Amino acid sequence: MFVHYFDLALRSLRRNKVLTALMVLAIAVGIGASMTMLTVMHVLSGDPLPGRSGQLYHPQVNPTLPPRFQSGPISAMDYRSATDLWGAHRAERQALIANGSVRVNLPESGQPPLARQLLLTTSEFFPMFDVPFRYGGGWSASDETSHARVAVISAELNQRLFGGADSVGRSLRLNGSEVRIAGVLEHWRPAPRFYDVWSGRYLKGRTSSLYQAAEDVYLPIFTGLDMFAPMELPVHFCWADGTKITSMQSAPCSWISLWVQLSGTEAVRDYQRFLDGYVQQQKQAGRYQGEQTWLPDLMQWVEWNHVVPGNVRMQAWMAVAFLLICLINTMCLLLSKFLRRSGEIGVRRAMGASRRTVFAQCLVEAGVIGLAGGIVGWLLTLLGLWLVRRQPEAYADLAHLDLPMLVGTFVLAVVASLLAGVLPALRASRVPIGLQIKTL
Amino acid sequence: MQIRPVFSALRHHRFTTAMIVLEIALACAVLCNACFVVVGQLRMLRIQSGIDESSLAVVTLGNFDRDRLADINARALEGLRGIDGVTTVNVVEGLPFVDAGGASVSVDPEGQRGRYAADFYFGDRDALRTLGVNLLEGQMPHDEDLSATADDTQRVYITQSLARELWPHDDALGKSMWCCNGARFRVVGVMRQLIRAMPRDDGASNWSVFTAKRLGEMSSAQFLLRAEPDRLDAALRQVRMAMARQVPDATLDDSATGKVGDLRDRYFHSNRATANMLAGTMLALLGVTALGIVGLTGYWVQQRRKQIGVRRALGATRADILHYFQTENFLIVALGMVPGGLLAYLFNMALMKHYELPRLPVFYLLIAAVVLWLLGQLAVLGPAMRAAAVPPVVATRS
Numbered sequence: 001m002f003v004h005y006f007d008l009a010l011r012s013l014r015r016n017k018v019l020t021a022l023m024v025l026a027i028a029v030g031i032g033a034s035m036t037m038l039t040v041m042h043v044l045s046g047d048p049l050p051g052r053s054g055q056l057y058h059p060q061v062n063p064t065l066p067p068r069f070q071s072g073p074i075s076a077m078d079y080r081s082a083t084d085l086w087g088a089h090r091a092e093r094q095a096l097i098a099n100g101s102v103r104v105n106l107p108e109s110g111q112p113p114l115a116r117q118l119l120l121t122t123s124e125f126f127p128m129f130d131v132p133f134r135y136g137g138g139w140s141a142s143d144e145t146s147h148a149r150v151a152v153i154s155a156e157l158n159q160r161l162f163g164g165a166d167s168v169g170r171s172l173r174l175n176g177s178e179v180r181i182a183g184v185l186e187h188w189r190p191a192p193r194f195y196d197v198w199s200g201r202y203l204k205g206r207t208s209s210l211y212q213a214a215e216d217v218y219l220p221i222f223t224g225l226d227m228f229a230p231m232e233l234p235v236h237f238c239w240a241d242g243t244k245i246t247s248m249q250s251a252p253c254s255w256i257s258l259w260v261q262l263s264g265t266e267a268v269r270d271y272q273r274f275l276d277g278y279v280q281q282q283k284q285a286g287r288y289q290g291e292q293t294w295l296p297d298l299m300q301w302v303e304w305n306h307v308v309p310g311n312v313r314m315q316a317w318m319a320v321a322f323l324l325i326c327l328i329n330t331m332c333l334l335l336s337k338f339l340r341r342s343g344e345i346g347v348r349r350a351m352g353a354s355r356r357t358v359f360a361q362c363l364v365e366a367g368v369i370g371l372a373g374g375i376v377g378w379l380l381t382l383l384g385l386w387l388v389r390r391q392p393e394a395y396a397d398l399a400h401l402d403l404p405m406l407v408g409t410f411v412l413a414v415v416a417s418l419l420a421g422v423l424p425a426l427r428a429s430r431v432p433i434g435l436q437i438k439t440l
Numbered sequence: 441m442q443i444r445p446v447f448s449a450l451r452h453h454r455f456t457t458a459m460i461v462l463e464i465a466l467a468c469a470v471l472c473n474a475c476f477v478v479v480g481q482l483r484m485l486r487i488q489s490g491i492d493e494s495s496l497a498v499v500t501l502g503n504f505d506r507d508r509l510a511d512i513n514a515r516a517l518e519g520l521r522g523i524d525g526v527t528t529v530n531v532v533e534g535l536p537f538v539d540a541g542g543a544s545v546s547v548d549p550e551g552q553r554g555r556y557a558a559d560f561y562f563g564d565r566d567a568l569r570t571l572g573v574n575l576l577e578g579q580m581p582h583d584e585d586l587s588a589t590a591d592d593t594q595r596v597y598i599t600q601s602l603a604r605e606l607w608p609h610d611d612a613l614g615k616s617m618w619c620c621n622g623a624r625f626r627v628v629g630v631m632r633q634l635i636r637a638m639p640r641d642d643g644a645s646n647w648s649v650f651t652a653k654r655l656g657e658m659s660s661a662q663f664l665l666r667a668e669p670d671r672l673d674a675a676l677r678q679v680r681m682a683m684a685r686q687v688p689d690a691t692l693d694d695s696a697t698g699k700v701g702d703l704r705d706r707y708f709h710s711n712r713a714t715a716n717m718l719a720g721t722m723l724a725l726l727g728v729t730a731l732g733i734v735g736l737t738g739y740w741v742q743q744r745r746k747q748i749g750v751r752r753a754l755g756a757t758r759a760d761i762l763h764y765f766q767t768e769n770f771l772i773v774a775l776g777m778v779p780g781g782l783l784a785y786l787f788n789m790a791l792m793k794h795y796e797l798p799r800l801p802v803f804y805l806l807i808a809a810v811v812l813w814l815l816g817q818l819a820v821l822g823p824a825m826r827a828a829a830v831p832p833v834v835a836t837r838s
Contacts (some may be wrong), residue, residue: 019735022731022735025731026728026731026732029724029727029728030728033721033724101502101503102503103502103503103504103689103690103691112684112688112691113503113688113689113690113691114691115502115503115691115692115693115694175503175505176505176689204640204796205795206638206710208710229505229506229507232506309710310794310795311710311713311714313794314477314714314791314794314795315714315717315718317790318470318473318474318718318721319721321466321469321470321787322470322721322724322725324466325463325466325467325470325725325728325729326728328459328462328463328466328732329463329728329729329731329732331459332456332459332460332463332732332735332736333731333732333735333736335455335456335459335736335739336456336735336736336738336739337735337739339739339743340739340742340743391709391713392706392709393709393710393713423455427455
């Protein structure tokens with residue numbers, strides 16, 4: 001039956017090629033535009049660490065004091081709070097994070113130094129965030145306490161400096177001091193760079209920089225502090241204006257993030273209690289004034305920081321509205337197409353075809369148009385994403401059509417055209433028989 | 441032309457009419473808002489910076505030992521001054537489209553009469569002159585401006601728009617303002633314009649402060665180069681070599697190095713991309729809407745062939761038939777504009793909530809109405825001409 005309807009649909013579509021082409025084109029343009037923007041939106045708002053993100057939490061406290069006392073938990077911590085909480089080891093895994101930039105070159109290479117982004121962190125960063133290694137591995141906990149001069153570098157930096165060879169054990173010069181390479185990462189592209197998105201909230205939608213590639217150099221945070229002068233590392237903000245800052249360890253500034261891994265609601269509740277207890281204790285000691293805490297998980301934290309760029313969001317909405325217009329348009333065209341054949345439908349009904357049959361046949365025709373529109377729309381989506389990839393945005397390389405979105409393109413096209421076909425098909429199936437036959 | 445018969449004909453096609461009215465309404469809503477956003481983005485692109493963008497470039501160094509800043513600055517300056525075509529090199533801290541320090545300023549020490557978030561630029565004695573900033577009041581910095589006055593007040597230049605905000609009824613020159621930790625400034629000059637480092641489309645895009653400092657007081661290694669516009673590219677090509685030679689203990693900060701014009705383009709890139717994308721969407725939208733009108737009117741013409749024939753046989757001219765369809769379309773678009781206007785404001789409210797967009801001016805609704813009416817008339821022309829070509833003899837066939 002379906003094959004017969006399909007055949008009928010093809011015949012009917014072939015009868016008025018221009019109208020068919022216009023309908024397919026209208027659906028294709030709507031699908032192409034909306035799927036391009038929705039794919040970008042999907043890639044940028046997706047889970048950066050599927051399977052693991054539900055266990056990762058970003059504890060926050062409020063260590064600020066007058067004159068710049070804040071009323072809620074702040075996005076990063078001061079050194080003391082961060083190391084106290086980190087050192088308590090109350091979670092399965094925990095890592096401290098601070099970023100900076102560094103001058104990199106090889107000892108005695110004579111090449112001009114490279115400017116690279118640096119992540120100061122602790123040893124559990126790598127297993128906690130599932131960071132893949134190509135050679136070697138992370139540093140050990142004892143390297144941390146002994147302020148060992150070790151580093152992990154990215155695959156890209158390893159390619160640039162060592163031509164991709166195993167560089168574990170070789171030396172690297174960072175801002176003039178030598179460190180030993182402990183490990184080289186595989187290509188790793190978290191999108192967004194979720195562990196470091198707190199600036200998103202202050203960027204007013206211009207957040208595409210949060211999607212840049214991961215850092216190239218990873219150093220134990222305590223080693224890094226030996227190598228940088230105070231305030232050479234970027235800080236979130238300082239709450240005691242004007243005081244001379246002599247060390248980052250005692251600075252009244254928030255500049256370190258803490259991430260913890262907790263599995264199960266029980267563990268989360270325990271950690272929340274621990275965090276509250278710590279804050280109370282600090283308040284009694286006079287080091288804190290506010291007692292608010294917050295323990296968002298990774299996706300909540302990313303969401304709170306408005307990580308998806310504002311213009312991407314707006315374009316996605318516009319594209320959806322555009323698709324809606326294309327659908328209504330398809331509805332109009334289908335209606336005129338079906339009703340033009342009122343005579344034919346009348347004859348079929350007079351010869352015994354039920355309303356249901358006419359309805360089903362019309363819907364199949366709409367579905368065929370949708371499928372054709374989906375194919376052309378898919379090509380237009382590929383073209384649209386190619387255009388996005390040519391933009392000088394940090395997220396440009398991410399704009400690829402993945403399998404769910406590919407399937408989504410066709411499903412959306414067919415479902416949309418079926419939806420658009422329902423009302424016209426209903427109208428067509430209600431064509432009064434007698435009247436139509438008389439006019440033949 | 442009588443409208444009544446057109447109306448009663450439309451009432452017979454309530455469903456199809458409703459469809460096309462809905463399409464027009466949605467098209468109107470999207471068109472108004474997209475157009476409004478595009479105009480806003482284009483206004484951003486044309487924003488005046490107040491400096492001679494075309495003959496300026498900036499070079500920024502990073503990742504050096506802070507204790508050796510003076511030495512690094514001296515070596516870099518020597519290297520940059522040796523580049524062919526570069527007429528002047530100044531040390532600066534912050535530039536439009538690069539970066540600047542932000543702080544709130546106020547007209548009283550406690551900030552009780554309001555605080556205004558402004559951008560602070562610093563530069564050596566001649567930097568303001570090199571930038572090409574126009575002074576409305578006061579004089580370009582001299583040597584004596586570089587040291588703080590007896591009462592520990594720093595001399596600053598502020599923009600006209602900030603001056604009007606701080607002292608709406610008074611001349612700003614010679615006034616004091618406060619910032620940060622009770623630091624006091626004296627206004628010694630008013631600049632016509634100096635845009636903020638990260639301008640947005642708001643009234644505060646020009647709230648900037650410039651302070652001249654001694655070379656030794658600088659806390660960054662950022663240099664402003666001036667050259668003839670056609671020699672700027674060649675000069676910048678030499679910068680990398682010169683810096684590698686002169687300051688091997690620092691790196692070039694690529695994100696803050698280049699022609700000011702290029703940095704401006706980079707800053708506004710997302711605005712341009714948004715404008716292009718929305719303009720493309722609007723064109724496609726108009727095309728699709730026209731398509732719907734052509735398809736539907738074509739169907740109506742075909743359906744009414746016989747009636748048209750009768751009218752023609754009864755004495756209606758071709759022009760009457762043509763006008764009939766044109767009037768019909770005019771009415772349909774007019775019907776669509778009512779829900780369209782409402783929808784447009786609904787969309788606008790959503791945009792206002794999420795994107796800090798101002799309210800949609802009625803002007804845009806008028807534009808959308810005119811565009812859609814013209815589009816409708818154009819789209820209906822083909823089918824209407826076909827209708828007008830129906831011969832009266834059709835009436836006699838059954």
